[in-house]
Amino acid sequence: MPSSRRLRITLGVAAVGAVAAIGVPSAVASSAGPAARPVARPVAQDVSATATITRAQVIARAKTWHPHTSKRVPYSQNKTHGGYRTDCSGYVSMALALSKPGPNTVGLASKTYSTRIGMASLQKGDLVIDASGNNHTRHVVIFERWVNSKTKKSYWAYEQRGGYGTDHRVLKYGLSKGSQYHAYRPKKIR
Structure with missing residues (x-):
């Protein structure tokens, strides 16, 4: 076999392997031909607990569940979307690129995944969590920004809420005295 043909075959196998590594089935990659290029899509990927993520990436990943639109992911404690539970803690786990299906709300509040801070210190991608009670009363949201950074009386957040699904709205959780x-x-977050 001529060396140029061997080189083309070797490069073709390497390209199929590279496409398979990013999640395109090899059957699709091999039938697509040499000019085919994988299409980049915003999908939640299973990432180790030690990998870091930026604040902007957390928000970008939160948006992939189409908050406050007709395409939003419906809420369920029993179903999954992209391998993550479609409840509040599964949604936050996806946004943080934690291992699938993600820890529950109590787990997210543990020292394994987070450090408690003051409400006034919240930054984009931080969490506001009520880890008390049971699976029907606990909740977690992703902080985006203060409505008014001087008064800090309400904030924009992403959440997966019962009876609705993925949402982006103004909240006041944690801002009243004695709040859980x-x-x-x-x-x-790095």
């Missing part, structure tokens, strides 16, 4: 909601900084 507290602010947490995910350890994965």
Whole structure:
């Protein structure tokens, strides 16, 4: 076999392997031909607990579940979307790129995944968590920004809420005295 043909075959196998590594089935990659290129899509990927993520990436991943649109992911404690539970903690786990299906709300509030901070210290991608009670009363949201950074009386957040699904709305969780909601900084954020 001529060396140029061997080189083309070797490069073709390497290209199919590279496409398979990013999640395109090899049957699709091999039938697509040499000019085919994989299409980049925003999908939640299973990432180790030690990998880091930026604040902007957390928000970008939160948006992939189409909050506050007709395409939003419906809420369920029993179903999954992309391998993550479609409840509040599964949604946050996806946004943080934690291992699938993700820890529950109590787990997210643990020292394994986060550090408690003051509400006034919240930054984009931080969490506001109520880890008390049971699976029908606990909740977690992703902080985006203060409505007014001087008064800090309400904030924009992403959440997966019962009876609705993925949402992006103004909240006041954790801002009243005696609230069971507290602010947490995910350890994965760099």
